[in-house]
Amino acid sequence: MLWECNIKRKRIYKVMKHVKLFEQFHNINEGAMKVTPESKVEIDDYTTDDGVEIKSSEIVGIVSSSKTEKEFTDYFYNTYGQGAFTTNDIETLTKYFMEFEEELVAAETEAEEAEKEAEEPKEEDPLAGI
Numbered sequence: 097m098l099w100e101c102n103i104k105r106k107r108i109y110k111v112m113k114h115v116k117l118f119e120q121f122h123n124i125n126e127g128a129m130k131v132t133p134e135s136k137v138e139i140d141d142y143t144t145d146d147g148v149e150i151k152s153s154e155i156v157g158i159v160s161s162s163k164t165e166k167e168f169t170d171y172f173y174n175t176y177g178q179g180a181f182t183t184n185d186i187e188t189l190t191k192y193f194m195e196f197e198e199e200l201v202a203a204e205t206e207a208e209e210a211e212k213e214a215e216e217p218k219e220e221d222p223l224a225g226i
Contacts, residue, residue: 128140128152129152129153129156130156131156131159131160131196132160135196135199136199137159137192137195137196137199139152139155139156139159139192140152142155142185142188142189144176144180144181144182144185145182145184145185146180146181146182148176148180150172150176150189155189155192158171158172159192159193159196160196162193165190165193165194165197168189168190168193169186169189169190172186172189
């Protein structure tokens with residue numbers, strides 16, 4: 097019995113060497129990220145004027161999941177505190193959110209225009225048969 101337990105422990109330790117925790121992945125320095133693969137908005141890691149470092153992966157996650165600008169800024173205030181950001185910091189972070197929102201609106205507008213063009217009956221040229 098005892099030798100069976102030791103064998104199981106060794107197997108578990110071998111597996112645990114290859115398992116990484118979220119915290120270990122979170123500390124990876126990935127540099128600039130795009131919000132979506134098709135997006136033109138690139139977000140870098142951001143360091144506030146007070147020295148607080150915010151990873152680009154966190155900013156991308158909040159940009160893509162927030163529905164409003166207030167929800168976006170509230171996340172950072174609630175997470176890092178009201179005094180952690182200067183006006184410049186919040187403007188920079190909000191710029192990322194607004195650029196992505198502009199991209200979404202432009203894509204929706206293009207889709208609507210394409211849909212309208214597809215629905216409109218094409219007028220035939222009355223002189224085409226002459």
